[in-house]
Amino acid sequence: MKILVPVKRVPDPATTIRVLPDGSGIATDNVKWVINPFCEIAIEEGLRIKEKQGSGEVVMVSVGGKNWQEQLRTGLAMGADRAILVLTEKPLDSLGIARVLAKIATDEKPELILMGKQAIDDDSNQVGQMLAEMLGWPQATFASKIEIAGPKCTVTREVDGGLETLAFPLPAVITSDLRLNEPRYASLPGIMKARKKELKEIAADSLGLDLTPKLRIRELKPPPKREAGRKVASVQELVALLHDEAKLI
Amino acid sequence: MGDVLVFAEYQHEHFPKTTLVAISAGLELARKRSGNCIAVVAGDGIDKLAGDAARYGVSKVIALESPSLKHYLADSYAQALAELATNLKAEAVLATASAIGKDLMPRLAARLGAPMASDIIAINDDGSVVRPMYAGNVLATVELDGPIKIITVRATAFDAAKPAATAAPVEKVAPKLDSAGLKMEFVSFNETKSDRPQLTEARIVVSGGRGLKSGENFKIVLEPLVDELGAAMGASRAAVDAGFVPNDLQVGQTGKVVAPSLYVAVGISGAIQHLAGMKDSKVIVAINKDEEAPIFSVADYGLVADLFKAVPEMAAEVKKLKHS
């Protein structure tokens, strides 16, 4: 089965993010860039499905700048077969990204699109659902378990209050939650092999799509800072303060 | 001005506080844009719910009724809502940033070709909105262009809508669904059973982390304190990943966002991803044996102690207080 995995490049989750003084963006010096953790989980799931089925192809696609190659190479080293980098220097909104991905999906004709539930930089949680609608495909967001039997797919989802199970025919879009799997590390032979794998670049402008953003960021600010309070010496003091001072218990 | 629609999600035949928050944000947006706020209830056999929704200050309730809407599914709900929003020439559609809101609204946005802002925490007078990014390290002011905007609302950021003196009229609408576009099937819902208050509604939340070391310890060490305080229980990602507690207890950037009057973090280090889900709580208490743990940088009251000793002591102290 052919599986398409959209991949985003984001700051490492352990990086402390600071807003530039003029509010135009975030400071990127000292930022280490990685594959969005949820996309990494999606790549891993694609590889496992391929391994289980004994055949198939895992194709990654990114919509970003030239340096996104680095993350795609990492995905290739994990075991993905090839990658497509749709180059754009202009910032796109989620609709624009989904439109590009829909175009690539129409050309590539995967049976399954696996992607992250959320990019940990914009925290939007939008692109997968938008892509599913644009393609007219079923969607299963927040997946913690995926079972494929013939043309039918069953997905367990992490939702409010428990776990929901959905079923639908393929093709479909599935977005990963944290518990879907634990991604592998790229092995040394994997890294060697990745150098020779195909990483195709396409200019977003050449796709003939209207990518004018309808969502614009006007300004970024740091959030109000929360001050540390005080240390208490004992449980008795803590409970007394919660009772007398905070009046909460 | 066009109407502001609020998708009113329900659970077990009632509207949780998180839905009333979305209604309140819808009322605020409608006021700022001089439009009407309409609550939309979708499902099958929803007369009572539609009547309930009418009591929260909205101008009207639309009951979207169809057997195909019996269970929430992204494809059928997006179709039904898109048709309604188009017919009404609505200016905005809002929902809570709950699991359903997050699943549904981007699909609706794509169907309408409309921009979407996720998880907003404020609405400015000019119609722009504020939303957190980067695990809450950044607040972005964003503008949405075009005739219709899609928004999900962070449930901790607005007050819940209050019952009004009069009830609004209810209008029933039967959506025309294109069955070729409906491919998803609901199979089952495995509900996490609990008699405790819901995480997103509770006045007090007690969360446990990896420091608890096992699911068993959540039961025997943490739960007595949770119940003595009448609190909801939460957890860090590490505790959920380790299988100590169910998934839907995860508090944080990629779990639930809570802002109770009191948040007690037990054996949680305070990673930025966890702070993103609880740092707007009114009072934060941290119990951790490592005095350098980052959780102390946001705690109003920090206790450096072994949780296995401190937590049972605290439960006993609270009990004493209640009986005094």
Ligand SMILES: Cc1cc2nc3c(=O)[nH]c(=O)nc-3n(C[C@H](O)[C@H](O)[C@H](O)COP(=O)(O)OP(=O)(O)OC[C@H]3O[C@@H](n4cnc5c(N)ncnc54)[C@H](O)[C@@H]3O)c2cc1C
């Ligand atoms: C993509 C992504 C998304 C994430 N989303 C979330 C999220 O939504 N929510 C979330 O919580 N995390 C999230 N995380 C994980 C986050 O980065 C941390 O790894 C996690 O919060 C750590 O959990 P913890 O504090 O329980 O564990 P640890 O960091 O291991 O901390 C355990 C703490 O317990 C203390 N302790 C141990 N024993 C005792 C004792 N006997 N008495 C007292 N204290 C003790 C230790 O001192 C330590 O501070 C995410 C990470 C990534 C990469």
Ligand SMILES: Nc1ncnc2c1ncn2[C@@H]1O[C@H](COP(=O)(O)O)[C@@H](O)[C@H]1O
């Ligand atoms: N620029 C991009 N290129 C490729 N995939 C993307 C891009 N942006 C978002 N995605 C995918 O969409 C998912 C959700 O992102 P978001 O909706 O931005 O939170 C990510 O985990 C990726 O799988």
